[in-house]
Amino acid sequence: DSGVTQTPKHLITATGQRVTLRCSPRSGDLSVYWYQQSLDQGLQFLIQYYNGEERAKGNILERFSAQQFPDLHSELNLSSLELGDSALYFCASSVSQPTGELFFGEGSRLTVL
Amino acid sequence: DQQVKQNSPSLSVQEGRISILNCDYTNSMFDYFLWYKKYPAEGPTFLISISSIKDKNEDGRFTVFLNKSAKHLSLHIVPSQPGDSAVYFCAAKGGSQGNLIFGKGTKLSVKP
Numbered sequence: 088d089s090g091v092t093q094t095p096k097h098l099i100t101a102t103g104q105r106v107t108l109r110c111s112p113r114s115g116d117l118s119v120y121w122y123q124q125s126l127d128q129g130l131q132f133l134i135q136y137y138n139g140e141e142r143a144k145g146n147i148l149e150r151f152s153a154q155q156f157p158d159l160h161s162e163l164n165l166s167s168l169e170l171g172d173s174a175l176y177f178c179a180s181s182v183s184q185p186t187g188e189l190f191f192g193e194g195s196r197l198t199v200l
Numbered sequence: 201d202q203q204v205k206q207n208s209p210s211l212s213v214q215e216g217r218i219s220i221l222n223c224d225y226t227n228s229m230f231d232y233f234l235w236y237k238k239y240p241a242e243g244p245t246f247l248i249s250i251s252s253i254k255d256k257n258e259d260g261r262f263t264v265f266l267n268k269s270a271k272h273l274s275l276h277i278v279p280s281q282p283g284d285s286a287v288y289f290c291a292a293k294g295g296s297q298g299n300l301i302f303g304k305g306t307k308l309s310v311k312p
Contacts (some may be wrong), residue, residue, distance in 0.1 A: 089245070090245060091243070118298055119269050120298070120299055122302075124305065127304070128301040128304060129204075129206075129289065129302040129304035130244070130289065130291075130300075131302075131307055132299045132300070132301065132302075135298060142298070143298070143299050145299065148238075148283075175204050177243055177244070179243075181298060184247050186232050186248065186251075186293075187232045187234060187249070187291075187293030187298060187300055189246070189298075189300060190245030190246070190247050191236075191244045191245070193241070193242055193243045193245050194243055
């Protein structure tokens with residue numbers, strides 16, 4: 088158990104809809120990262136928050152947005168969903184350390200029909 | 201443009217033998233390299249890392265080698281066990297940014 092909690096574990100929705108994925112980081116971790124893993128793809132970095140502020144942005148679509156709340160949990164909002172958004176979405180957290188080790192949750196599997 | 205590449209999608213090894221997983225990178229500014237292991241229906245878990253100023257790091261059955269001139273790293277698992285069967289991701293960290301850049305993974309199957 089990494090200590091990172093993600094909900095929901097599975098989500099099935101239709102094209103055009105909007106969903107929210109939630110992440111609770113490990114106790115004490117200030118950084119939260121969101122990654123997307125599509126079929127046959129590696130983990131694609133979407134966005135990072137540190138203590139409530141956006142720190143870095145990766146390949147995140149404009150239809151996607153995220154935020155980190157004062158209690159450090161984070162939400163990833165996906166809107167105007169398309170079939171190609173079907174993927175595993177992972178949240179990770181870390182203490183700031185030079186080695187870069189991230190602790191991942193079990194992921195939220197999104198299926199868009 | 202992929203900055204971290206794992207060119208072998210899969211690898212099959214006999215139990216007790218050595219497993220060698222390879223990874224290439226393009227960005228010479230990466231300062232740490234990490235290997236993660238992922239079982240189905242679970243999140244990736246950290247396995248071992250190496251600083252860009254080192255050429256080898258060992259942890260039990262796992263050893264990571266870094267060849268900076270070739271921009272290549274490898275993970276050696278000796279001896280391989282059936283429980284090692286998983287997808288292995290190579291990742292790199294660049295400078296002050298905390299996010300990791302991952303390869304596409306190599307699926308390792310260790311046959312009893």
